[in-house]
Amino acid sequence: MRKNFKPQPYLYPQPVLVVATYNEDGTPDAMCAAWGTICDNDAVALVLNADHKTVKNIKRNKAFTVSTGTVDQLVAIDYVGMVSGNEVPDKVEKVGWHTEKSAAVNAPIIDELPMTLECKLIKYDEKFECVYGKIVNISIDERVLAEGGGVDVKKLDPVSLDPINGKFIRLGEPVGNAFSMGKEIK
Ligand SMILES: Cc1cc2nc3c(=O)[nH]c(=O)nc-3n(C[C@H](O)[C@H](O)[C@H](O)COP(=O)(O)O)c2cc1C
Numbered sequence: 370m371r372k373n374f375k376p377q378p379y380l381y382p383q384p385v386l387v388v389a390t391y392n393e394d395g396t397p398d399a400m401c402a403a404w405g406t407i408c409d410n411d412a413v414a415l416v417l418n419a420d421h422k423t424v425k426n427i428k429r430n431k432a433f434t435v436s437t438g439t440v441d442q443l444v445a446i447d448y449v450g451m452v453s454g455n456e457v458p459d460k461v462e463k464v465g466w467h468t469e470k471s472a473a474v475n476a477p478i479i480d481e482l483p484m485t486l487e488c489k490l491i492k493y494d495e496k497f498e499c500v501y502g503k504i505v506n507i508s509i510d511e512r513v514l515a516e517g518g519g520v521d522v523k524k525l526d527p528v529s530l531d532p533i534n535g536k537f538i539r540l541g542e543p544v545g546n547a548f549s550m551g552k553e554i555k
Pocket residue numbers: 398399400401402403404405416417418420421422423424446447449450451452453454455530
């Protein structure tokens with residue numbers, strides 16, 4: 370027996386992402402975003418409320434970075450997801466993050482978050498409050514790279530959002546090989 374629920378953002382898994390931008394005066398801002406995905410081989414789509422400082426910064430700078438949220442940074446990630454740069458313009462400094470400017474786009478890279486997509490604005494859809502960005506570079510700290518290439522997911526330790534119970538969930542163990550195990554069915 371299935372139970373019906375009213376329409377809500379109930380979808381698993383949701384990523385925990387950190388979107389970083391520069392304010393007018395060059396101080397870095399960051400927010401947490403769970404409504405984000407890849408929408409082309411080299412593009413991201415993020416649903417970001419138009420009132421957020423991040424959106425104002427993206428529209429002005431035409432650039433942003435998207436980093437994977439990691440378990441060791443959860444307190445800071447949650448803080449930047451609750452406090453707006455509209456009220457606290459130095460919130461990145463407040464959480465103790467260090468930043469450097471991306472060489473590819475006019476947006477900050479947060480040193481404490483090892484995997485970052487560096488993006489140029491494609492467009493902001495006002496109706497759906499959706500930012501589309503072209504990924505122009507991906508920078509990954511060596512500390513989370515696997516021997517022989519790729520990312521060591523255990524070292525990266527990414528987080529997912531449980532939107533129904535309001536919990537952050539650590540990514541678990543591999544349970545199969547994608548684009549492969551389905552071949553068992555003849
Ligand atoms: C777990 C979590 C997920 C969030 N996901 C989103 C999201 O997908 N889109 C959005 O617009 N805001 C989201 N928020 C809220 C923003 O991060 C928050 O409003 C933030 O203060 C905006 O910062 P800014 O005004 O400095 O840009 C989320 C917050 C948390 C804690």
